[in-house]
Amino acid sequence: MPMTRVxxxxxxxxxxxxxVVIVLVNVAGLSLNARIxxxxxxxxxxxxxxxxxxxxxxxxxxxxxxxxxDMPPQYAQTKRYLRDLLQEYASTAERNFNxxxxxxxxxxxxxxxxxxxxxxxxxxxxxxxxxxKYTKVYMGLVLVHGDAVAKIPVVSSSGQxxxxxxxxxxxxxxxxxALLGLEEKIEVSLYLSxxxxxxxxxxxxxxxxxxxxxxEKAVEELNERNYDKLTYxxxxxxxxxxxxxxxxLDLQTLxxxxxxxxxxxxxxxxxxxxxxxxxxxxxxxxxxxxxxPMVGTRYQLVDTELANLIGNNxxxxxxxxxxxxxxxGHDTLPLGPQxxxxxxxxxxxxxxxxMVKQNYSLQQITLDQGVxxxxxxxxxxxxxxxxxxFQLYQLDQALMQGTNLAVFLDSYIQKQSRSGRRGxxxxxxxxxxxxxxxxxxxxxxxxxxxxxxxxxxxxxQGGGERPIYFAPKIARKNINHDLAFMKNxxxxxxxxxxxxxxxxxxxxxxxxxxxPLFSSSKRSWxxxxxxxxxxxxxxxxxxxQKMESYPLxxxxxxxFSSYFAGKPVPEKSSQEKQANATSRQDSNATKxxxxxxxDKIRGKGAKLDQSEKPGKIVLVGASRMLTDTVLxxxxxxxxxxxxxxxxxxxxxxxxxxxxxxxxxxxxxxxLEETTQLTRNTIKAVNIxxxxxxxxxxxxxxxxxxxxxxxxxxxxxGGNG
Numbered sequence: 001m002p003m004t005r006v007x008x009x010x011x012x013x014x015x016x017x018x019x020v021v022i023v024l025v026n027v028a029g030l031s032l033n034a035r036i037x038x039x040x041x042x043x044x045x046x047x048x049x050x051x052x053x054x055x056x057x058x059x060x061x062x063x064x065x066x067x068x069x070d071m072p073p074q075y076a077q078t079k080r081y082l083r084d085l086l087q088e089y090a091s092t093a094e095r096n097f098n099x100x101x102x103x104x105x106x107x108x109x110x111x112x113x114x115x116x117x118x119x120x121x122x123x124x125x126x127x128x129x130x131x132x133k134y135t136k137v138y139m140g141l142v143l144v145h146g147d148a149v150a151k152i153p154v155v156s157s158s159g160q161x162x163x164x165x166x167x168x169x170x171x172x173x174x175x176x177x178a179l180l181g182l183e184e185k186i187e188v189s190l191y192l193s194x195x196x197x198x199x200x201x202x203x204x205x206x207x208x209x210x211x212x213x214x215x216e217k218a219v220e221e222l223n224e225r226n227y228d229k230l231t232y233x234x235x236x237x238x239x240x241x242x243x244x245x246x247x248x249l250d251l252q253t254l255x256x257x258x259x260x261x262x263x264x265x266x267x268x269x270x271x272x273x274x275x276x277x278x279x280x281x282x283x284x285x286x287x288x289x290x291x292x293p294m295v296g297t298r299y300q301l302v303d304t305e306l307a308n309l310i311g312n313n314x315x316x317x318x319x320x321x322x323x324x325x326x327x328x329g330h331d332t333l334p335l336g337p338q339x340x341x342x343x344x345x346x347x348x349x350x351x352x353x354x355m356v357k358q359n360y361s362l363q364q365i366t367l368d369q370g371v372x373x374x375x376x377x378x379x380x381x382x383x384x385x386x387x388x389x390f391q392l393y394q395l396d397q398a399l400m401q402g403t404n405l406a407v408f409l410d411s412y413i414q415k416q417s418r419s420g421r422r423g424x425x426x427x428x429x430x431x432x433x434x435x436x437x438x439x440x441x442x443x444x445x446x447x448x449x450x451x452x453x454x455x456x457x458x459x460x461q462g463g464g465e466r467p468i469y470f471a472p473k474i475a476r477k478n479i480n481h482d483l484a485f486m487k488n489x490x491x492x493x494x495x496x497x498x499x500x501x502x503x504x505x506x507x508x509x510x511x512x513x514x515x516p517l518f519s520s521s522k523r524s525w526x527x528x529x530x531x532x533x534x535x536x537x538x539x540x541x542x543x544x545q546k547m548e549s550y551p552l553x554x555x556x557x558x559x560f561s562s563y564f565a566g567k568p569v570p571e572k573s574s575q576e577k578q579a580n581a582t583s584r585q586d587s588n589a590t591k592x593x594x595x596x597x598x599d600k601i602r603g604k605g606a607k608l609d610q611s612e613k614p615g616k617i618v619l620v621g622a623s624r625m626l627t628d629t630v631l632x633x634x635x636x637x638x639x640x641x642x643x644x645x646x647x648x649x650x651x652x653x654x655x656x657x658x659x660x661x662x663x664x665x666x667x668x669x670x671l672e673e674t675t676q677l678t679r680n681t682i683k684a685v686n687i688x689x690x691x692x693x694x695x696x697x698x699x700x701x702x703x704x705x706x707x708x709x710x711x712x713x714x715x716x717g718g719n720g
Contacts, residue, residue: 049657193269382623389570411498498621
């Protein structure tokens with residue numbers, strides 16, 4: 001009996017020790033913040049770029065998270081993930097990084113505090129007790145670094161949180177450095193013609209008399225977050241006799257006839273907000289125009305908050321982002337809003353422009369001005385006009401000097417004939433001369449693919465789906481995941497794409513490397529010669545042997561040889577000498593471009609026959625990859641096509657870590673395609689195989705048990 005009591009005492013003691021050990025392990029785990037990420041792409045672990053960014057902070061940075069106390073279930077998980085993520089940032093930073101969670105109530109100091117930072121409640125759907133309701137909740141972030149502030153108004157999912165936080169930290173760090181380095185203040189000038197005040201009520205412009213006061217208040221508000229580096233000036237300005245100033249500043253100018261009924265005399269007036277620092281200027285439009293049927297054209301002041309409008313454009317003026325060249329002047333895809341009469345359906349690039357401006361400063365380049373020296377990458381977006389020899393020379397020498405080229409080129413373009421009919425003709429830009437010399441070739445064809453986008457037809461059209469064969473959907477297996485920036489891209493869609501080939505002889509002769517980026521499926525064919533892209537008239541070839549996979553994009557890298565090696569430097573034509581292209585977005589680009597051009601064009605001795613350092617050329621056989629037709633979606637920045645475009649630009653600009661981080665927000669992960677036989681087999685197994693398997697297993701158990709009972713009876717000689 002005493003032995004039994006001792007055993008019981010030892011058992012209780014061991015149990016108590018186990019409890020203590022478990023508690024200590026949990027406490028240690030909380031203090032060490034250690035965890036194991038078992039996801040395929042380490043999605044829940046900080047990337048090296050995030051670690052370097054937060055550990056490299058030289059000044060305190062604070063993240064303030066404004067969330068409602070009782071979050072709907074679908075968003076509560078995002079809140080928990082954000083807390084864990086911020087804790088991991090804090091443990092990596094060790095110092096200069098802090099975070100704070102503010103539980104916001106609908107009324108009170110917390111709501112007022114959130115409003116001061118520009119965080120407003122958003123309406124979300126909640127399903128409670130089989131009832132659909134709508135409620136307003138706070139779920140926004142603010143990053144404060146010195147006087148500079150950046151906000152993320154809505155955090156609706158955890159998928160892109162690390163990307164958003166790290167990119168905003170980098171932007172804030174660069175902005176603070178740029179602001180502190182300013183020797184002169186940034187001038188914010190409001191140009192406004194008094195004559196506009198008279199005509200404003202008659203064309204629908206309200207609040208024009210209060211505009212100077214509003215701009216001044218916005219500048220005061222921005223000064224609190226920008227180290228008091230802004231100054232405001234109001235300039236009353238009449239455009240009469242000052243046409244050069246109007247053109248130079250690119251001010252909006254309205255002109256109106258006289259109207260005896262309204263007591264208005266004929267005249268014109270200008271308006272605009274000009275940001276100026278040194279020789280750099282940026283003009284912001286303050287009027288938007290709307291055409292109202294039966295009424296006419298109406299004007300109104302932009303509805304964007306003036307502080308946000310000015311603040312968002314300070315970044316490009318300060319040059320805190322790396323510059324990205326965008327070629328204009330050859331009927332390339334246009335940037336910015338275009339007049340309706342000049343718009344071509346399907347060529348809008350608003351989504352592309354918005355994406356790029358988050359990480360780069362877009363600089364429009366014309367070859368008459370030259371390619372600025374030191375530019376890392378030049379995008380050539382769907383040119384449709386011929387390049388002269390001198391312009392080809394400009395591109396060639398830019399590549400030789402280290403500028404990477406991202407060429408989005410179409411083999412066929414749509415044109416209107418003299419009879420008024422629109423049709424497709426070959427796109428003769430003469431860029432093929434350069435590209436083929438570098439080892440890349442765009443075929444004169446359009447790829448059709450059975451694996452393509454399916455258009456939903458209306459009831460008037462008969463309903464159902466119609467295949468758009470010239471919009472191939474690229475499967476995961478046809479994407480080159482050996483390239484780091486393509487690793488997590490599992491699907492793409494193209495539009496009117498041409499095949500791209502690599503010339504092995506030219507590639508080998510220059511000791512280059514060439515890799516396909518993505519290809520169409522094996523059920524693809526080509527349309528050549530007379531190209532007609534009416535979906536109702538297209539059909540796959542009857543002979544399957546005529547189908548094969550075609551590469552649609554290639555990247556070539558290495559030390560290139562010049563196309564003009566051993567040739568004289570081409571001369572500028574008379575038209576090119578007279579050209580004086582200007583850039584609206586970056587009006588100071590002309591001076592720097594001219595100086596860079598003079599540095600390059602010094603005669604024969606200045607010509608480079610070999611690239612000074614390794615470079616890259618990307619050739620994509622579809623310019624529509626950059627348009628809203630392909631890029632626009634509810635979550636533009638997270639769509640596979642958007643991630644591909646931005647990762648490609650990052651790879652060309654030596655920002656591979658950012659490309660890797662962006663890839664983590666890619667949630668598109670389709671199932672592997674299977675044959676019809678495989679699908680039927682799996683279906684048969686699920687429907688009949690599993691029940692049959694259970695039946696056979698039961699029979700086997702019944703048979704084994706029967707054999708066992710029989711063996712027992714024989715062994716013991718019993719009958720029951």
